[in-house]
Amino acid sequence: MQPVLQLQNVKKQIGKKTIIKGISFDLYPGEVFGFLGPNGAGKTTTIRMLVGLMSITSGEILVKGHNISKNFEEAIQHIGGIVENPEMYKFLTGYQNLIHYSRMVKGLSKERVQEVIELVGLEKVIKDKVKTYSLGMRQRLGIAQALLHRPSVLILDEPTNGLDPAGIREIRDYLxxxxREEGLSVIVSSHLLSEMExxxxxxxxxQHGExxxxETVTDFVNDSLTLNVLFTVNEVEVAVNELTNQFPDHDFRILDGKIIGSLELEKIPEVNAFLVSKGIHVYGIGQLSKSLEDRFLEVTGGNQIG
Incomplete structure (x- = not known):
């Protein structure tokens, strides 16, 4: 499968400071790609270069084979995006906003406008003024606007910002x-790691411009040298004290009446044998899956995401 978007050793230098230090990755048709990073890591700078709002110091960004620096018009026609919040004319209806933006693209029909309205599920409110829209409706209208010209790549910077749980789920399901249905490739950045997962x-x-x-979300979450292991025992507090004294380099604590510890795979039988040797009954040993948030904090050293 040919990538629709390619970043090849992309660098950005401002003055003497190198902000982006040679980023490379490919984006394929029909996939949702999450772009994560702590505050100041260079995430927004990269997104701005992708949509042509910031120049590239060196390297290449190719959109369907077109170089965004050398053939900007050919490349950018395949990209739709919302950087931060979608800006609309609040005194116009949703439909009037879309018609207004559709005039900027040659040959874009009213049938296509109706198509994107149905695609994002705004049929019932599209004739209402935007000032009456909830934040979730405005986000969907922004996505409709970004989809008008049938882009191959949709780039969304914090699309769920300020939404309630129902609105977040709505946007997630639409993306x-x-x-899945349009074969659209989506790049999305968000600080809500559970949603990204x-x-x-x-x-x-x-991180730090690099x-x-x-990786796939599954591989990334499971790619760790240590496991979160749950021990079901009869004397929980006694067991935690014994384990803490015997294995001072490992963290053991009580979670929902069980003991949880961060252990290497080879260490599990040793811990089990130790508990048994102390007369503690071990009723079960299980693995607690790590979340994307757990792994993100491991990889970035606990820096705040933004």
């Missing part, structure tokens, strides 16, 4: 639907 196929983590890695 998954667009990727449910929404994305792959993630890329940027790409730490690009």
């Amino acid at each position: 998954r639907k667009l990727a 449910m929404m994305c196929d792959r993630i890329g983590i940027i 790409l730490v890695g690009v």
